[in-house]
Amino acid sequence: MQKLLNSLFVMAPESYLSLEGENVIASIGEKVAGCFPLYSFESILYFGQKGVSPSLMGACAARGINLSFFSPSGEFLAGIQGKSGANRALREKLYEISSDETASLAVAKGFVSGKIYNTRWIIERAAREYPERVDAVKLKIAGAFLKRTYQMLPEAKSFDALRKMEAEADSCYYGVLDEVILQNKEDFFFSAVPSDPPKDPLGAVLSFLYALMLQECTHALEGVGLDPDAGLLHRDRCGDVSLAMDLMEEFRGVICDRLAISTINVKGLNAGHFERQEDGSVFLNKNGRKAILNAWQAKKKETLRHPYLQEKITWGMLPNVQALLLARYIRGELDAYPPFLWK
Template identity: 25%
Template sequence: MEHPSEVFVSNYGSFLGKKSERLVLKENGQTVLEVPFYELQNIIIETSGASISTDCIKECMQRGIPISFLSSTGKPYATIISPHLTGTVVTRRAQYEAFKDKRGVQMVKLFVEGKLKNQVNTLKYFAKYRKSADKELFNNVQSVIDKIETTAQELKEITGNCINDVRGQIMSAEGRAGNLYWQGIKLLTAGKIDFPGREHAGAADPMNSLLNYGYGILYGKVEKCLILAGLDPYAGFLHVDRSGKESLVYDFVEEFRQPVVDRVVVAMINKGIPIEMEDGQLSQKTRRDLAERIKERLDTAERFQGKKYRLQTIIQMQARRIATHLRGEARYKPYVSGW
């Protein structure tokens, strides 16, 4: 029998416990799932009405299985991770020191470069199916792509001795490219959904709700990978440090938003998958559907550095490459998805 590598808990009254070498999920006192701990990679708890036993937590920590907690909108508010998975002191010292020198500038430029290239390739991926069917739409999207690529060229001209010197310039280029990208997404989903434009916290429309919830799931994946690579998820470069803000998670996630989440969400919209809303939020059914599709996407093999790897493996590989880049052992190259 095949077991899930990720357990998603969303029903009120759910209980997670340990039975021998297996995780047990109960709902209303009835066992609905048993999974061997050795097969588990992650546990996500989305409901405020769940409980978990301490022996289950201990087993997860000993096996390096993170337990993530999401709000109903997909925003992570806590993660339990073993303190023994925090990597080396050398890596974190290099990370903190890089904030004050050119390594930090270079790191951010590479993150943003990857993001913009993936924005372009996501638009190309969906536009290629319209080249014959709707030439005008194809040309309009191509015009957006051209403008993003022009904006991306500005990154090469930005130089500085530390990230504080150039943050404004980089964020300006990133922001302008982002506005163009969402214009392209709006063109590609026109007639399928009413997309008012990109909105973050508090968005109540279906499209932004899907994106925000999907990104919430991705944040948890990225955080785990950074910690396993020995990095501090709170010490970023582009995103300003603030208590409780996982700045490096927000930096690193940029090159994976489009290939992991945006591809899934736009495909759902264009295929006419029902998006159910309840009280301004995604219904539990839609949240589960989206979570499953993102999991499938992360399990998809993509070509990277001449070979094929699952996307979730690529994220972990890239996290380790951040560490080696900051330690001065190898240059980081952003992941760019195919189209």
């Protein structure tokens, strides 16, 4: 259990939540694992299996405290909204921003800046850690270009300008990503921005991981009361979970790409984990999906210090934390949306 941003995260699957007086009690079996004043929370995010007492659910509804239920793997299941209508007001504000190009652009720059900052970190770290096994000069040149692009993002005056910078950064990053693959280079290589459907094994891994991350971001946004369909960066993607697509941009490189590359580099994947279709597309087979899902769940349990909050969290909590920060910005509690910048 952890308190972040006036929200209580209950991550232990075996935990049970109840109300005692004005306190939230978290129990595991007969043992009290935590006690927190209910008034100190704006929301409770419950990832357990044992449940929440009716008295606590009623108290949350009466006090306007959002209570969101997730599966242990992070799937949003249901939510209880208080009588205050806070979620409705939050969504109305989101729709207002989404319909305003200037307001949307300000937030969209945050999503793109997080993406570019984190991809630059990936290739610069590889140049430092494996100078004898990679083309360090090539990676440093790419890192310098990404740094300049990141610094120029505030100057983007339109979505066209922002998308041009993003596309150039993507081309630069994916153009050198092949250097970071240190094992099985005959089977795993990178030559272009990922396509749909994927045409090579690495593209198949990334496609699968991006789908998992999009699902995580969708559930995270639903859990804090935001509409995952109301995009700010992907404003023209009608019918898609466009706000979830926005949010996941910060995590593509630092979670998905890193996990794919690290799994390959420890020989957790091989050519036998893939199948090729008649149209030339390549997908993970059952054993390949199992290998990636095992690595995914292990990654979600690893910890980091959130660079903005300076609090220790798990990687699995990251989409939920960023969704909370986005909701705070939309409510007017923050001057700007703070993207996840991995350091």
